[in-house]
Amino acid sequence: MRRRSASRSWSWRSQAFRGLVWQVVAVLLVGLAAWYLGHNTLENMRARGIKSGFDFLFGPAGFDIGESLVKYDALDPVWKAFLVGLLNTLRVAIVGIVLATLLGVALGIGRFSKNALLRGLCYAYTETFRNIPILLQLLFWYLVFTEILPPVNEPVTLGTTFFLSKGGFSFPWWIDGVWSVPTPGAFSMDGGATATPEFMAVLLGLVFYTAAFIGEVVRAGIAAVPKGQVEAASSLGLPRGLQVRKVILPQAMRVIIPPLTNQYLNLTKNSSLAVAIGYPDVVSIATTTLNNTGRAVECISIIMLVYLTTSLSTAALMNWYNKRMAIRER
Amino acid sequence: MKRRSWIRKNLFADWKSGSVTVFFLLVALVYVPRLLDWALFGAVFAPNVDACQAARGTGACWGVIVEKWRLIIFGRYPFDEQWRPALATVLLLGLLFASCIRRFWSAWLAPAWVIVWALFFWLMRGGAGLTPTPSDLWGGLPLTIMLSTIAIALAFPLSIFVALGRRSRLPAIRTICTVYIELIRGVPLISILFMASFLFPLFMPVGKSPDVLLRVIAGLTLFWAAYLAEIVRGGLQAIPKGHLEAADSLGLTYWQAQRKVVLPQALAIVVPAMVNNFIAIFKDTSLVTIVSLYELTGSLGLALNSDANWRPFKIEGYLFIAAVYFTFCFAMSRYSLWIEKQVAHDR
Numbered sequence: 001m002r003r004r005s006a007s008r009s010w011s012w013r014s015q016a017f018r019g020l021v022w023q024v025v026a027v028l029l030v031g032l033a034a035w036y037l038g039h040n041t042l043e044n045m046r047a048r049g050i051k052s053g054f055d056f057l058f059g060p061a062g063f064d065i066g067e068s069l070v071k072y073d074a075l076d077p078v079w080k081a082f083l084v085g086l087l088n089t090l091r092v093a094i095v096g097i098v099l100a101t102l103l104g105v106a107l108g109i110g111r112f113s114k115n116a117l118l119r120g121l122c123y124a125y126t127e128t129f130r131n132i133p134i135l136l137q138l139l140f141w142y143l144v145f146t147e148i149l150p151p152v153n154e155p156v157t158l159g160t161t162f163f164l165s166k167g168g169f170s171f172p173w174w175i176d177g178v179w180s181v182p183t184p185g186a187f188s189m190d191g192g193a194t195a196t197p198e199f200m201a202v203l204l205g206l207v208f209y210t211a212a213f214i215g216e217v218v219r220a221g222i223a224a225v226p227k228g229q230v231e232a233a234s235s236l237g238l239p240r241g242l243q244v245r246k247v248i249l250p251q252a253m254r255v256i257i258p259p260l261t262n263q264y265l266n267l268t269k270n271s272s273l274a275v276a277i278g279y280p281d282v283v284s285i286a287t288t289t290l291n292n293t294g295r296a297v298e299c300i301s302i303i304m305l306v307y308l309t310t311s312l313s314t315a316a317l318m319n320w321y322n323k324r325m326a327i328r329e330r
Numbered sequence: 331m332k333r334r335s336w337i338r339k340n341l342f343a344d345w346k347s348g349s350v351t352v353f354f355l356l357v358a359l360v361y362v363p364r365l366l367d368w369a370l371f372g373a374v375f376a377p378n379v380d381a382c383q384a385a386r387g388t389g390a391c392w393g394v395i396v397e398k399w400r401l402i403i404f405g406r407y408p409f410d411e412q413w414r415p416a417l418a419t420v421l422l423l424g425l426l427f428a429s430c431i432r433r434f435w436s437a438w439l440a441p442a443w444v445i446v447w448a449l450f451f452w453l454m455r456g457g458a459g460l461t462p463t464p465s466d467l468w469g470g471l472p473l474t475i476m477l478s479t480i481a482i483a484l485a486f487p488l489s490i491f492v493a494l495g496r497r498s499r500l501p502a503i504r505t506i507c508t509v510y511i512e513l514i515r516g517v518p519l520i521s522i523l524f525m526a527s528f529l530f531p532l533f534m535p536v537g538k539s540p541d542v543l544l545r546v547i548a549g550l551t552l553f554w555a556a557y558l559a560e561i562v563r564g565g566l567q568a569i570p571k572g573h574l575e576a577a578d579s580l581g582l583t584y585w586q587a588q589r590k591v592v593l594p595q596a597l598a599i600v601v602p603a604m605v606n607n608f609i610a611i612f613k614d615t616s617l618v619t620i621v622s623l624y625e626l627t628g629s630l631g632l633a634l635n636s637d638a639n640w641r642p643f644k645i646e647g648y649l650f651i652a653a654v655y656f657t658f659c660f661a662m663s664r665y666s667l668w669i670e671k672q673v674a675h676d677r
Contacts, residue, residue: 023502030506037533044532115347116340117354131659132652133613135620136627140648148645269518276620283520296528303521311516 041297056293057082063288065280067196078289085285086306092199092281093268096206100267101260103211108218109244122215129212135273138205142277145197153186163189170194198279202271210267217263221256222248254325261318265311272307282306379639386642394634394643395650401633402647405469405624411461415472418453421446422475430665443483450476465543469624469632471654477625478612481550488551489558494588496559497566507559514556519617522553527621546618554611561603565596598673605666609659616655626651 010017045052061081064074068084069091110122129137146166150156155165161181163170170182173193182192195203225248233247274281283303290299342348372389374381377397385391395402404412425446428434454472456462468476495507514522526549531539539545569592577587619628630647634640 019500023500026503026506040535041529041532043536044534047536113347113350114340114343115350117351121354127660127663128656131609131613131656131663133616133627133655135616136648136652136655139627140645140652143644143648147642272518272520273617273620275520283518287524290528296532300521300524300529303524304517307518307521308513308516312512315512 050294052295052297054298056289056295056298061289062292065285066198066278067280078293081285081289082282082302085280085282088279089268089271089274089281089283089306092202092206092274092279093271096203096210096267096271097264099203099207100210100214100263103207104214104263105218107211107215108222111215111219112222126212126215129208130216134205134209134270135276137209138201138273138277141204142197142201145201152188153184155184155189161192166197168194168196169200196279198274198277201277202274202279202281205273206267206270209270210263213263213266214260217256217259218252220259221252221254224255225251257325258318258322261314265314268310269307272303382643391643391646394640394646398633398637398640398647401470402626402630402651403470405473405629405632406467407469407472408461408463408467411456411463414453414456414460414463415468415470418450419472419475421453422450422479426479465541468543470629471626473623474612474615474625477547477550477618477623478608478615480547481554481611481615482608484547484551485553485555485558488555489562490593492555492559493562493566496563511556511559514553515560519553519614520620522549523617523621525549542621543623546621546623550611550615550618554607557607557610558604561600561607562596564603565598565600566592568599569595601673602666602670605662605669609662609666612658612662613655626654 012018044050057079058077060075061078062074063081065072065081065084067088069087070080070084072080072084107122107126110118111126113119113122145168149164149166152165152167155163155167155170157163161172163182163184165184167188170189170192171194172179172181174180175191175193180191180193182189182194184190188194229247229251230243233243238246271281272283275283275287278284286299286303290296293299341351368388369390372385374385374389374391374393375396377393379393382391382393400409400412404415407415425442428442429439452458453460454463454468454476455465492507492511495503496511498504498507523546526545527542530545530548534540573591573595574587577591582590615625616627618625619631622628624632630644630651634644634647
């Protein structure tokens with residue numbers, strides 16, 4: 001369709017010219033919209049007396065944070081509060097990704113079990129947790145921790161070293177080079193490490209919800225392996241376990257990895273719902289700061305920037321991986 | 331005989347499978363009676379606070395649903411007027427249901443949509459013979475269904491243009507669409523909703539800020555259009571190049587070719603993926619609670635948080651609305667499977 005003419009024809013009948021005009025119109029429209037919104041924002045800020053700029057990041061935060069991986073108090077600058085929030089987001093997301101993967105892979109493989117009960121259970125789990133909003137699940141787990149579980153001095157014991165109570169989830173941990181086991185005290189757990197109810201609620205919600213989706217991804221990946229492969233493995237006399245490990249999973253991985261990465265990103269983005277139950281992730285910190293300083297544009301930009309950075313760098317990594325793993329056809 | 335062989339094959343194929351079966355049956359023997367006791371035999375079904383308090387820990391209190399269901403389902407909508415959102419929602423659901431069945435696919439569907447939406451808003455807002463009810467009193471299930479349906483109805487057409495734009499030969503248009511899609515897909519929905527509630531008022535001319543409901547609808551639409559656009563793009567990529575070349579050689583313009591040749595095929599392919607995304611839209615509408623619009627999830631809090639007597643039974647309330655969400659989403663996912671079979675038949 002494209003005719004390369006030596007002289008550009010400036011007529012509406014030339015496709016190249018029409019394309020150029022449409023592009024100019026589109027760019028102008030986007031530019032105009034951006035200018036209009038920006039202009040209105042500045043006008044509104046002037047009318048309401050809102051300051052702009054990122055200088056507030058260096059003022060004192062003025063609020064305490066429930067849990068933090070680094071030393072923090074209310075006198076620290078705002079940027080440090082954001083750092084605490086970011087670390088909390090990463091902590092719940094990374095632990096969540098590991099646990100959701102383990103559970104999801106188990107669910108996906110379970111769907112191919114010889115045993116009908118196991119198959120049915122995995123299916124029922126997937127359908128149940130996939131079809132209930134994650135926000136509802138988070139709120140539900142939070143309620144279990146705050147209302148249903150017993151108080152901290154009479155916790156539910158799992159094994160002999162794990163405790164569940166209104167105080168959270170306590171487990172043995174390596175502290176100062178010693179293996180420290182928690183014991184129930186009168187007002188709190190002594191020794192070991194304790195995950196707060198807020199952290200646990202966000203974690204459980206993210207893990208149980210995302211695992212259902214990961215299970216589906218794994219199932220589709222395994223289903224994509226041609227039947228002949230399994231038959232060939234059987235005829236070589238490979239036992240079932242080896243068949244899964246050496247023949248099925250390596251080939252399924254190719255199909256599984258991209259949608260699995262998507263689920264990891266979803267889990268990370270969904271961790272932003274922590275704001276609903278007060279786990280101090282980056283979104284909670286941003287909204288608290290927004291209410292204190294009124295810097296809406298800046299706080300929301302920071303939230304978006306944090307997640308965009310994560311998403312885009314993951315996408316770049318994925319593209320590189322896909323290029324490397326692509327089956328080279330003759 | 332047949333049944334016996336099924337059991338052997340599926341429950342006791344070898345010692346591993348057999349031991350799994352035995353283990354599950356043992357677990358079920360211990361826990362299923364307990365669960366049934368809590369949920370059914372020991373449960374209180376009457377809206378009686380004292381009976382519920384007495385049964386705490388041993389039996390569920392379904393009485394809380396009997397007592398509060400109207401608040402949970404309709405939120406703050408005036409009690410005596412609740413037949414209106416009920417009727418409006420039934421109409422809307424009927425329309426959606428009809429749109430999903432082939433027999434009703436005709437030229438009448440488009441005007442039907444317009445008429446039902448007009449009726450819906452008239453019933454919800456009042457006026458013209460009904461008591462006016464401002465939108466900040468809307469809530470519960472009608473709001474959930476309305477927000478998800480509007481988001482779908484507005485985001486879908488927008489997504490088609492964005493998807494075409496991302497595959498366009500014109501670099502500027504392609505860049506604009508790509509940046510829009512990737513920006514939106516890279517951030518959580520909650521940040522877009524915060525934008526709708528805090529920043530949209532700043533974007534408008536001084537002193538003119540649309541209602542929070544409209545702002546949230548705009549936010550949801552912009553957000554989901556990016557996701558739907560990626561699905562549509564997947565469908566567009568599945569159309570062989572020869573079809574476009576054939577359309578070209580027939581002398582069809584770009585838009586004619588897209589409308590008559592490419593889009594009908596592309597959209598048919600992606601219907602299952604679309605419906606799966608509609609499920610996500612329906613579920614994630616619950617997030618508007620965080621920017622204080624009280625749809626189903628939020629109205630449960632409204633119904634129980636302020637009432638000290640019934641507050642301890644929030645778990646039962648959560649289970650109830652979880653069942654409501656599950657019903658809708660499960661129905662949609664079955665429909666998606668059915669469509670998938672239909673599409674496979676047509677090939």
